[in-house]
């Protein structure tokens with residue numbers, strides 16, 4: 001190994017987080033959301049840790065096919081459905097459950113030649129205004145689909161724009177109830193936030209993503225600190241140099257940080273080209289040689305600089321945790337004005353990944 005940066009995926013944390021999600025919604029079946037290459041963790045690395053799940057939800061055909069080729073026989077849900085009608089034979093061949101959010105998809109299903117019916121998730125727009133049928137169109141779309149030979153089991157699906165608060169789900173739940181009136185349909189509504197915090201949304205299938213990887217759907221670690229979730233991804237590196245600044249000396253591009261007096265600074269082999277957020281300001285927490293300290297100076301492509309004042313024993317080769325159990329990915333994300341989701345997904349291909 002050359003450069004000391006490495007990401008570690010903890011498979012026991014993944015298994016544990018799935019159990020936490022199950023406990024939160026004990027009466028529902030559970031889609032493990034593994035879109036975006038399992039939130040940056042690597043679908044091929046993690047799927048077996050989730051083998052206790054009822055199904056996998058994702059949106060790339062390539063990822064769905066990979067799971068089938070690995071031998072996964074249970075359901076796979078395409079969260080955004082098919083993008084073009086010519087994908088339907090592939091959905092047929094790999095037996096993929098598809099979301100249906102637009103009229104053109106109903107027409108395509110009507111025309112397709114399939115070997116057997118496909119299960120579908122009728123997607124309604126409950127207020128997010130991205131994908132789905134308006135509440136008043138749901139009944140009509142439902143009956144059209146129900147009349148198609150190519151359609152098997154049907155579930156009503158919606159997605160919350162703001163499931164962190166109870167006000168955030170009140171209005172969408174009203175719209176969903178209204179749309180489902182008179183339909184005998186299973187429902188799948190809950191993302192991670194709703195799975196953890198809104199029992200009344202659970203129904204037949206929940207769809208947690210972020211909590212399976214041990215981060216908070218609200219972006220604030222305190223919100224899940226007592227839920228027992230365990231961070232699945234740790235990003236580690238080492239100090240590759242140490243500088244001693246004098247009062248007034250700057251560090252890094254633009255001298256965004258200046259020492260007030262003499263101060264030891266550590267240089268870490270990790271930068272934005274590894275996926276560390278370039279916007280992380282002075283003060284972003286980082287763990288160096290067993291001690292919590294902070295980023296000082298601008299994040300550059302390949303390095304960051306950290307304050308060694310709280311860890312005078314640290315030197316070249318000292319271990320650094322950018323995020324993991326000691327510094328939560330949500331804390332780094334919050335400091336940088338983003339969410340743990342983005343940091344996980346942005347882990348760069350050049351970072352070696354090990355599975356533990």
Ligand SMILES: *Cc1c(COP(=O)(O)O)cnc(C)c1O
Pocket residue numbers: 033035079159190191192193207208209210211217
């Ligand atoms: C991403 C996604 C989820 C999971 O969201 P989390 O906030 O990660 O739990 C659930 N449903 C749909 C439709 C999604 O796109």
